[in-house]
Amino acid sequence: MSGGLAVRGVxxxxxxxxxxxxxxxxxxxxxxxxxxxxxGVGKSTLLRVIAGLVTPDTGAVTWxxxxxxxxxxxxxxxxxxxxxxxxxxxxDVAGNVGYGLEAAGSTASERRDEVARLLGLVDLAGFQxxxxxxxxxxxxxxxxxxxxxxxRPRLLLLDEPLxxxxxxxxxxxxxxxxxxxxxxxxxxxxxxxxxxxxxLVADRVVTLVRGTAGARVA
Amino acid sequence: xxxxxxxxxxxxxLAFVGIFFAWPLATVLHRGLSPExxxxxxxxxxxxxxxxxxxxxxxxxxxxxxLGLPAAYALHRLDFRGRRxxxxxxxxxxxxxxxxxxxxxxxxxPEPWTGTLAVIVAAHVFFNLAVVIRVVGGFWSHLDDRWExxxxxxxxxxxxxxxxxxxxxxxxxxLAASALVFLFTFTSFGVVLVLGGxxxxxxxxxxxxxxxxxxxxxGAATLCLLQVVAVMAVLLVAGRLQRRLxxxxxxxxxxxxTHPVRTVGDRVVLGLTLVESVIVALPILALVVESLRVGDxxxxxxxxxxxxxxxxxxxxxxxxxxxxxxxxxxxxxxxxVVVGGAASCAIAYTRRGSDLLDAGLMAPLGTSxxxxxxxxxxxxxxxxxxxxxxxxxxxxxxxxxxxxxxxxTVLPVLRSLDPRLREVAATLGSSPSRTWRTVDxxxxxxxxxxxxxxxxxxxxxxxxATSFLARADAPxxxxxxxxxxxxxxxxxxxxxxxxxxxxxxxxxxxxxxxxRWRHPSAGSL
Numbered sequence: 001m002s003g004g005l006a007v008r009g010v011x012x013x014x015x016x017x018x019x020x021x022x023x024x025x026x027x028x029x030x031x032x033x034x035x036x037x038x039x040g041v042g043k044s045t046l047l048r049v050i051a052g053l054v055t056p057d058t059g060a061v062t063w064x065x066x067x068x069x070x071x072x073x074x075x076x077x078x079x080x081x082x083x084x085x086x087x088x089x090x091x092d093v094a095g096n097v098g099y100g101l102e103a104a105g106s107t108a109s110e111r112r113d114e115v116a117r118l119l120g121l122v123d124l125a126g127f128q129x130x131x132x133x134x135x136x137x138x139x140x141x142x143x144x145x146x147x148x149x150x151x152r153p154r155l156l157l158l159d160e161p162l163x164x165x166x167x168x169x170x171x172x173x174x175x176x177x178x179x180x181x182x183x184x185x186x187x188x189x190x191x192x193x194x195x196x197x198x199x200l201v202a203d204r205v206v207t208l209v210r211g212t213a214g215a216r217v218a
Numbered sequence: 219x220x221x222x223x224x225x226x227x228x229x230x231x232l233a234f235v236g237i238f239f240a241w242p243l244a245t246v247l248h249r250g251l252s253p254e255x256x257x258x259x260x261x262x263x264x265x266x267x268x269x270x271x272x273x274x275x276x277x278x279x280x281x282x283x284x285l286g287l288p289a290a291y292a293l294h295r296l297d298f299r300g301r302r303x304x305x306x307x308x309x310x311x312x313x314x315x316x317x318x319x320x321x322x323x324x325x326x327x328p329e330p331w332t333g334t335l336a337v338i339v340a341a342h343v344f345f346n347l348a349v350v351i352r353v354v355g356g357f358w359s360h361l362d363d364r365w366e367x368x369x370x371x372x373x374x375x376x377x378x379x380x381x382x383x384x385x386x387x388x389x390x391x392x393l394a395a396s397a398l399v400f401l402f403t404f405t406s407f408g409v410v411l412v413l414g415g416x417x418x419x420x421x422x423x424x425x426x427x428x429x430x431x432x433x434x435x436x437g438a439a440t441l442c443l444l445q446v447v448a449v450m451a452v453l454l455v456a457g458r459l460q461r462r463l464x465x466x467x468x469x470x471x472x473x474x475x476t477h478p479v480r481t482v483g484d485r486v487v488l489g490l491t492l493v494e495s496v497i498v499a500l501p502i503l504a505l506v507v508e509s510l511r512v513g514d515x516x517x518x519x520x521x522x523x524x525x526x527x528x529x530x531x532x533x534x535x536x537x538x539x540x541x542x543x544x545x546x547x548x549x550x551x552x553x554x555v556v557v558g559g560a561a562s563c564a565i566a567y568t569r570r571g572s573d574l575l576d577a578g579l580m581a582p583l584g585t586s587x588x589x590x591x592x593x594x595x596x597x598x599x600x601x602x603x604x605x606x607x608x609x610x611x612x613x614x615x616x617x618x619x620x621x622x623x624x625x626x627t628v629l630p631v632l633r634s635l636d637p638r639l640r641e642v643a644a645t646l647g648s649s650p651s652r653t654w655r656t657v658d659x660x661x662x663x664x665x666x667x668x669x670x671x672x673x674x675x676x677x678x679x680x681x682x683a684t685s686f687l688a689r690a691d692a693p694x695x696x697x698x699x700x701x702x703x704x705x706x707x708x709x710x711x712x713x714x715x716x717x718x719x720x721x722x723x724x725x726x727x728x729x730x731x732x733x734r735w736r737h738p739s740a741g742s743l
Contacts, residue, residue, distance in 0.1 A: 074369075
């Protein structure tokens with residue numbers, strides 16, 4: 001059995017409608033995979049299944065051959081970057097980036113250093129005490145990225161994180177994300193409906209297509 | 219594009235609130251600061267009342283919030299069969315007249331309970347659960363659940379998610395609900411008058427007792443003053459805290475955030491909500507049972523007795539009070555809709571000073587009904603303004619209590635009207651007055667219909683102001699129920715229960731009619 005993430009025969013029905021109809025997918029250690037497909041096909045639902053936010057009706061999700069479905073979201077060690085950042089509105093930038101470290105029980109000084117290092121990685125040094133509603137779209141998305149990286153996930157899921165950005169910014173941030181993940185050696189599953197973006201950020205592209213009985217991998 | 223002239227709309231509400239609220243309030247303050255009034259503050263008994271009022275309000279608020287939060291979650295975040303039914307059931311007590319709540323707890327609990335702190339707190343929790351469920355739940359149902367999901371993917375367990383994400387975002391709504399419940403229970407009148415005893419009495423009841431039983435008007439005025447100061451202090455502190463805790467956030471569509479019952483925690487919360495629903499249904503059932511229970515058997519004796527005139531000429535029959543209540547309600551609704559509608563237009567169309575106007579017209583909401591009734595009583599007592607014996611003073615007092623609710627219903631609707639619609643009308647050759655008639659009025663009239671329903675419910679159940687103003691030979695339903703409950707014996711408690719059922723039925727009809735107005739197409743609750 002190969003290492004990393006394995007999704008086998010996952011089916012999900014939401015509101016009486018079959019969204020995913022038997023999806024198989026692998027993400028091997030160190031690999032960046034792009035998940036391509038039209039909007040509304042169920043890409044986000046698949047990410048939520050992997051993250052532990054949605055329980056599939058049937059199928060298996062494993063990591064290095066060990067079952068993940070019985071593990072709650074907060075113990076899976078799988079990070080998720082949402083489509084429109086979803087930064088905590090009641091915390092400043094440092095409070096957002098440090099959130100996962102806090103949950104893991106780190107000390108305040110460890111957290112301060114780590115937050116500064118992470119913000120430096122995405123050109124946001126000195127942004128610690130900014131309110132999140134003063135950030136631009138690109139800045140918010142980069143904060144969301146390092147927030148997800150902070151607790152050192154074994155896999156990072158990205159749900160169209162660049163979708164809200166304009167074209168120039170999308171290419172720049174896309175390349176940044178790819179280099180950052182490569183440097184950290186974190187495998188990634190990157191959802192997008194843009195082929196150019198998929199080529200840019202990933203080593204391998206997987207396409208999800210609509211089927212009569214829910215979406216499948218082409 | 220100029221909005222319609224705000225100035226003309228402001229004249230009527232300002233005059234009405236000025237004459238029937240500000241002037242009486244000024245009279246109360248003036249009398250309250252007299253030397254013989256201030257004597258009240260030197261009495262230890264007064265401070266015992268203040269202490270009891272505060273303690274019961276704090277206890278009631280704490281318990282209501284504690285029990286209301288799980289129910290708010292279950293009814294607004296969980297998706298299960300019968301959710302709407304439970305929500306309706308738990309909301310019913312809030313539209314019940316306070317006297318009826320008192321009567322229901324008298325019917326439910328054996329005699330020795332009357333006059334205890336426990337029964338007063340229980341009745342207040344019963345009455346105010348709906349406030350917490352509606353205010354906090356309404357906010358909760360629009361709270362984006364992806365913040366909680368983000369926290370979970372970052373390694374936060376259920377307790378940490380609650381402590382670091384849900385609670386901080388929910389806190390302003392919880393605070394707003396707590397402040398409301400505290401004010402309602404601090405100024406509670408009907409419930410405490412019926413259920414309280416010599417040592418368990420609130421400031422409101424003490425003001426009433428001093429006026430009606432001791433004829434100590436200066437003392438009552440001083441207590442009103444004390445009450446006004448306390449209420450303003452609470453509003454000020456709550457407003458300040460709310461601004462400090464407020465978090466700017468984008469709210470999502472309701473129902474997007476509900477999920478099926480999944481975890482053990484969900485099941486526990488749902489179970490608790492079911493238990494609360496049963497407990498809330500008990501007093502209402504007890505009321506019906508009491509009205510049908512004659513000695514050891516069942517019978518309609520108390521219902522038949524409602525048509526019989528009392529032993530003295532001043533005791534009109536219970537059915538007569540239905541007629542009195544309904545005709546007062548019609549007049550009160552007319553006043554509240556006209557004055558409240560004009561006030562909403564004035565506030566919506568004013569560019570400068572609209573906050574001030576809003577606050578001024580809302581002031582009656584922050585003032586206890588007893589203070590309003592007492593103020594009217596001692597202000598309009600000399601010619602040519604002697605209105606004491608006139609029936610019109612009763613609907614005026616009730617309208618004062620209802621106007622803020624009408625404004626709160628109509629104003630948001632009027633403000634949400636896209637100003638470009640008026641611009642479109644103008645470019646199509648419509649004059650300003652025609653624009654107002656064709657663009658604003660259709661929206662306004664529907665909102666006023668909903669407001670009229672609330673005003674009618676308030677007028678029918680109003681007890682604080684009415685008990686000062688109603689003439690002895692023309693009691694409203696709540697006054698008649700209060701009178702029956704103050705007399706001993708099964709004849710009186712049975713009739714009080716029957717009459718309470720009548721009042722609940724009329725109020726329910728009015729509220730349901732108003733709700734239908736809000737959703738003309740929907741047949742659901």
